Amino acid sequence: MQIIKSREELKRFILQHKKSKNTIGFAPTMGALHPGHISLYEVARTENDVVVSSIFVNPTQFNNPDDLEKYPRTLENDLQTLETSGFVDAVYLPEIKDLYPNGAVSRQYNFEGIEMEMEGASRPGHFDGVGTVVEELFRQVQPDNAYFGEKDFQQLAIIKKLTEITQLSVKIHGVPTARETDGVAMSSRNKRLTEHGRKTAEIIPDTLFKVQQWFGKLSIPEINQKVKEIFENKPEIRMEYFTIADEQTLRKVEIIQKDHQYRAFLVVVIGDVRLIDNMQLSHNL
Numbered sequence: 001m002q003i004i005k006s007r008e009e010l011k012r013f014i015l016q017h018k019k020s021k022n023t024i025g026f027a028p029t030m031g032a033l034h035p036g037h038i039s040l041y042e043v044a045r046t047e048n049d050v051v052v053s054s055i056f057v058n059p060t061q062f063n064n065p066d067d068l069e070k071y072p073r074t075l076e077n078d079l080q081t082l083e084t085s086g087f088v089d090a091v092y093l094p095e096i097k098d099l100y101p102n103g104a105v106s107r108q109y110n111f112e113g114i115e116m117e118m119e120g121a122s123r124p125g126h127f128d129g130v131g132t133v134v135e136e137l138f139r140q141v142q143p144d145n146a147y148f149g150e151k152d153f154q155q156l157a158i159i160k161k162l163t164e165i166t167q168l169s170v171k172i173h174g175v176p177t178a179r180e181t182d183g184v185a186m187s188s189r190n191k192r193l194t195e196h197g198r199k200t201a202e203i204i205p206d207t208l209f210k211v212q213q214w215f216g217k218l219s220i221p222e223i224n225q226k227v228k229e230i231f232e233n234k235p236e237i238r239m240e241y242f243t244i245a246d247e248q249t250l251r252k253v254e255i256i257q258k259d260h261q262y263r264a265f266l267v268v269v270i271g272d273v274r275l276i277d278n279m280q281l282s283h284n285l
Helices: 007-019 035-047 063-072 075-085 128-139 150-166 189-194 195-200 205-212 220-231
Strands: 002-003 024-029 049-056 091-094 145-149 172-177 238-246 261-271 273-281
Touching: 002 007, 007 063, 007 128, 024 035, 024 091, 024 128, 035 049, 035 075, 035 145, 035 172, 049 075, 091 128, 128 150, 145 150, 150 261, 150 273, 189 273, 205 220, 205 261, 205 273, 220 238
Parallel strands: 002 091, 024 049, 024 145, 049 091, 145 172
Antiparallel strands: 238 261, 261 273
């Protein structure tokens, strides 16, 4: 596995493979890798000649400086994880100057409203930061295919919209959320939970599985009330928001319509750790 530490070195690597007409699969990360990340490269390996990873903790997508400071940085372990997987041919480790030559400032995008929903409402400017770094990485890596986890479903939708806006010729693939044996979504943030907090986190997938069972049988206001009741009188966990939204628009819905796909989104805070999850919902209308 080749370790690429500069924009110029990456340029030479990509040029070589473009000349050979090799297809390039790419999944950018912020490190603190877990099996969920590796699942992206596993899929990419089956669909591309060359698979590229990147590790870069992007400052422009953090609203809270404390979150940026606390974000786990485990580069040596990450490189070992990628090497051991056998799925990755090269990993790009850019410096700030490689991605933000004029300073770490976000571009402004119009994502047609999906950036204002859910995470966008909670974290203003977050998706401009995501769009800025992903656009720059796409321009440098020039992938044919790029892979993102469905755990960050809104981010996945934003990146699909980004490729439309920028007319970048990269196909975006969503990969199902990787889960621990108890159902908790794999996340770099899980490492910050205490043992008790990690056990408490089981309520997140348990709630979403219940919503899957209720969907189509109960009204959405009834489901919202039931979810609210689950989190009442639980001081160890705070529900930030729960939403059932249309998968296309990501707008909150109150009524189920035929020929629409829906997804339940849940965000909670355990201690000082914010965790997100979602699940697709099916109905028989």
